[in-house]
Amino acid sequence: MNIFADIILASLVIINLRLAGSSRLGTLIRAVALQGFFIGLLPLIFTGGEHWGITLINIAVKGVLMPIMLTYAMKKTNTKRELEPLVGCGKSVAIIFAITLMSFYFCEARHIEAEIATRLAVPLAFTTIATGLFLIISRRKAITQVIGFLVFENGVSIFGASIAMEYGLLIELGILLDVFVLVFILGIAIYDISRTFSSIDIDKLNHLGDRGHIHLRRH
Amino acid sequence: MTLSKLILAITTILFVGCTIHSIFYIGFKKRTILYWILLPLFFAAMCAACLIENLAGMWVAIEATTLLSAPLICYHYTAESLEAMWKYLIICSIGIGLALFGTLLFMNGWYIPGFVFVLAGYGTKMGLAPFHTWLPDAHSEAPGPVSAFLSGALLNCSFLAITRFRDLLPEEHIVFADNAILALGLFSLFIAAVFIVRQTDYKRLLAYSSIEHMGLIAIMYSLHADDFIFQSHIAAHSLTKMMLFLVAGNLLLAYGTRNIASVHGLGRTMKLHAALWMLGILFICGMPPSALFFTEIGLVCSAPIWVASVVMVLLFVVFAGMSKVAIGMIFGQGDKLHSAEAKPISWTLSIVPVLALVVHFLVFAILFLCCFYA
Numbered sequence: 001m002n003i004f005a006d007i008i009l010a011s012l013v014i015i016n017l018r019l020a021g022s023s024r025l026g027t028l029i030r031a032v033a034l035q036g037f038f039i040g041l042l043p044l045i046f047t048g049g050e051h052w053g054i055t056l057i058n059i060a061v062k063g064v065l066m067p068i069m070l071t072y073a074m075k076k077t078n079t080k081r082e083l084e085p086l087v088g089c090g091k092s093v094a095i096i097f098a099i100t101l102m103s104f105y106f107c108e109a110r111h112i113e114a115e116i117a118t119r120l121a122v123p124l125a126f127t128t129i130a131t132g133l134f135l136i137i138s139r140r141k142a143i144t145q146v147i148g149f150l151v152f153e154n155g156v157s158i159f160g161a162s163i164a165m166e167y168g169l170l171i172e173l174g175i176l177l178d179v180f181v182l183v184f185i186l187g188i189a190i191y192d193i194s195r196t197f198s199s200i201d202i203d204k205l206n207h208l209g210d211r212g213h214i215h216l217r218r219h
Numbered sequence: 220m221t222l223s224k225l226i227l228a229i230t231t232i233l234f235v236g237c238t239i240h241s242i243f244y245i246g247f248k249k250r251t252i253l254y255w256i257l258l259p260l261f262f263a264a265m266c267a268a269c270l271i272e273n274l275a276g277m278w279v280a281i282e283a284t285t286l287l288s289a290p291l292i293c294y295h296y297t298a299e300s301l302e303a304m305w306k307y308l309i310i311c312s313i314g315i316g317l318a319l320f321g322t323l324l325f326m327n328g329w330y331i332p333g334f335v336f337v338l339a340g341y342g343t344k345m346g347l348a349p350f351h352t353w354l355p356d357a358h359s360e361a362p363g364p365v366s367a368f369l370s371g372a373l374l375n376c377s378f379l380a381i382t383r384f385r386d387l388l389p390e391e392h393i394v395f396a397d398n399a400i401l402a403l404g405l406f407s408l409f410i411a412a413v414f415i416v417r418q419t420d421y422k423r424l425l426a427y428s429s430i431e432h433m434g435l436i437a438i439m440y441s442l443h444a445d446d447f448i449f450q451s452h453i454a455a456h457s458l459t460k461m462m463l464f465l466v467a468g469n470l471l472l473a474y475g476t477r478n479i480a481s482v483h484g485l486g487r488t489m490k491l492h493a494a495l496w497m498l499g500i501l502f503i504c505g506m507p508p509s510a511l512f513f514t515e516i517g518l519v520c521s522a523p524i525w526v527a528s529v530v531m532v533l534l535f536v537v538f539a540g541m542s543k544v545a546i547g548m549i550f551g552q553g554d555k556l557h558s559a560e561a562k563p564i565s566w567t568l569s570i571v572p573v574l575a576l577v578v579h580f581l582v583f584a585i586l587f588l589c590c591f592y593a
Binding site: 129142149155163171175186196197205 | 273275276278279282283285286289290293296298299301302303304305306308309312313316319320323324326327355356359360414417418423
C-alpha cells in the first residue's frame, strides 16, 4: 500500500510548486482541488480501505465543493490573475523548493518517522503547511489568501492522516464542516469586499490601526 | 470549582447580560434577525468548548466560535467592520489551524512542539501578544454587546484550551510550558501598556485592556497563583469588561464617534454614564473597591521579585493611561474642533451595566470577607 501513498505524496510536492509558481487564479483553484482529492485518498490508503465513507465526503468537500465556491467568487469579483504579487512567481518557486529540501533534511536528521506510515508524510505535511502560509503572506488578492488557507489546512490533514489519528467520525465531520463554513463565509466576505472597496486587494484593507490623529483627519 | 465550570458559569452570566442589553441596544427588526440567530449559537459553541472533553472536539467548538462570531463583528456592515471581520477570520483561523496541528503533534507524543503550536494557536484566539493584532480591530468594530461577549467570554474559553494542554504535559516539560506562558503574558502586558498610553479610540482602549488582563491571567496561571485568586480575577475581569464595553457602546450611540478627543463633558450631559464609565475604568485598573485589586495584590505578593516589579510598573502605566482618558472624557473641555454632541439615549440601556457593577461589588465584598476571616 505504501507505494501508492508515496506516489500521491510525491505528486503533492509538484502541486506545491505549481501553487507557488502560478499567478492565474484558475490554475491555483484547480491545483488546490487536485491536492484536496489526493489528500482525501490518503486515509483510505493508510488504513487499508476502512473509512471509505469519510473519504468520499472529504473528496466531495475538498476536491469539488470548495473549488466550485472559489471559482464562483472569482467570477463574481471578476479577477483572473494575481497581478504584482509581493514575491514574484519565480522567487516563490525557489523559496518553496528550498523549504521542501529543508524540511526533508530536518526530518531525516531528527529521525522522527518512528510511528509514521511513510517517511515522506511528515516532511510533506510541513512543506504544505509552509506553502499555505507563504501564499497567504506573499499574495495580494483575497481569493489567494483563502486558497492559501486551504493549502495550509490540507497540510494539517496530511499529518493527521499519516499518524492514523482516530478522532472518531463526528469530530472528523466537525473539522470538515468548520473548514467548509469558513471558506463559505470568506467567499461572501470577498464579494462584499469587492463591492465596498471596488477591488479585492488586501492592501486596501488598511483603515484600522493605532495611528492616532492621522486616522482622525482622514474622516 | 474547576476552571471549566467557572468559565462556563461566567459565559452564561455574560450571555444573559448581553442578551438583555441587546434587546434595548439592537432591538427586534427585520435586519437584526441574523444577529438574534447567531448570538445564541455563538454562546452554544462556547459552552461546547468548555464542556467537550475530547481535545480535537474542543478544537471544532473553538473554530465554530470564530465562524459564528465573525458575522456579528460585521454587524454594522461598513468598510471598517468588513476589514475587521476579514482580519479576524484569517488571523484566528490560521491560529486555530496551528492549534489543530499542535493537537495532532501532542496526541502523537511530541509534547514540546505540540505545546508550542497549541500555545501560539489558542494564544491568537486569546489575544496574547504578539498574536493579538486582530483583537483591537474586532472589538472596536463590533456592536457593544458583541464586544462585551467577545472580550468577557471568548478570550477565557481559549485560555481554558491552553490550560488543558498544559495539564496534560508530562512532569518534565511543565517548567518549559510555564515559562513560555509567562513570557507571553509579560509581553502582552507590555504591549497593552504601550498602546493604552497613546490611545485615541475608547473602544480600542478597552480592547487593549483586555489584552492586558489576558496577560495578567497568563502570568498568574504560569506562577501557580492561588486558585481562588486566579479564578476571582477571571470572573471580575469578565464582569467589569462586559460592563465597560456596554457603556462604551452606549457612548458610541450617544456621540456617534469613538474618538476620545471628541467626547468630553460626560459629567454634565450623561451623569449616570459618566459615573459608570469612571467606576468601570477604576475597577478594571484595580482600584481598591474592586475585586481586581485583591487579585493583583495576590499576584504581586506571590510572584518572584522581578516579575512583581515589572508587573507593578506596567500596571501603573496602564492605570495612568486609562485614568487620563476617563478624566478627559468626563470633566474635560475637549477639542472644540472635533467635538461631538451627545444625543439622548434610552435609560433602559444602563440597566445591565448597573447590575454588572453591583455584582462586581458583591464579588469584592465576598473576597474581602474571605480575606478578613481567613
